[in-house]
Amino acid sequence: TAGITQAPTSQILAAGRSMTLRCTQDMRHNAMYWYRQDLGLGLRLIHYSNTAGTTGKGEVPDGYSVSRANTDDFPLTLASAVPSQTSVYFCASSDSIAGGNEQFFGPGTRLTVL
Amino acid sequence: GQNIDQPTEMTATEGAIVQINCTYQTSGFNGLFWYQQHAGEAPTFLSYNVLDGLEEKGRFSSFLSRSKGYSYLLLKELQMKDSASYLCAVRDSNYQLIWGAGTKLIIKP
Numbered sequence: 001t002a003g004i005t006q007a008p009t010s011q012i013l014a015a016g017r018s019m020t021l022r023c024t025q026d027m028r029h030n031a032m033y034w035y036r037q038d039l040g041l042g043l044r045l046i047h048y049s050n051t052a053g054t055t056g057k058g059e060v061p062d063g064y065s066v067s068r069a070n071t072d073d074f075p076l077t078l079a080s081a082v083p084s085q086t087s088v089y090f091c092a093s094s095d096s097i098a099g100g101n102e103q104f105f106g107p108g109t110r111l112t113v114l
Numbered sequence: 115g116q117n118i119d120q121p122t123e124m125t126a127t128e129g130a131i132v133q134i135n136c137t138y139q140t141s142g143f144n145g146l147f148w149y150q151q152h153a154g155e156a157p158t159f160l161s162y163n164v165l166d167g168l169e170e171k172g173r174f175s176s177f178l179s180r181s182k183g184y185s186y187l188l189l190k191e192l193q194m195k196d197s198a199s200y201l202c203a204v205r206d207s208n209y210q211l212i213w214g215a216g217t218k219l220i221i222k223p
Contacts, residue, residue, distance in 0.1 A: 043201070058210065098209060099145075103159070105158070107155070
């Protein structure tokens, strides 16, 4: 069982370039999330989707956009990367946003913006 | 604002017991989660508490007091593989998870 996959594993990106981080889950989960994790800080929510066709802004959405065209895929796009977007990005999914439904995490994408 | 506080780092001995505390101030409360994260890996789910009291799962237990805004994760019979960061997260009134910065647990032989 694959669970959640993310691509690429790591990337070095020049400032000003655009990039899409891919995320796919095979668990038929309704909700999906994008987080960034920086040293000394907790995971911070960038964007989320409670169900296919809907998206919402999290704590740190500026500079990022998402789409949820179907249940399985939830790509994250950086339109014009800046060095402060250097981080580890985790995609996660859960069956729903409520109850004891845990979030399952992908392996992460390590992004460096120079 | 919303805030989750955990100790930055703790050290314990193999075979011993360790308690990792978490205090929170959030807009609403819809459950508290504990996750384990090994260095360079993704977080993995450990426990969920929504009512006051202790939840036990093998060597790991988690406690919640909603009136005090307090939780702890108790790890018994520590093993070297338990060396990891432990993340506390609270689901707020918008059903979003607010995460603490994590507690790095170092296990010594």
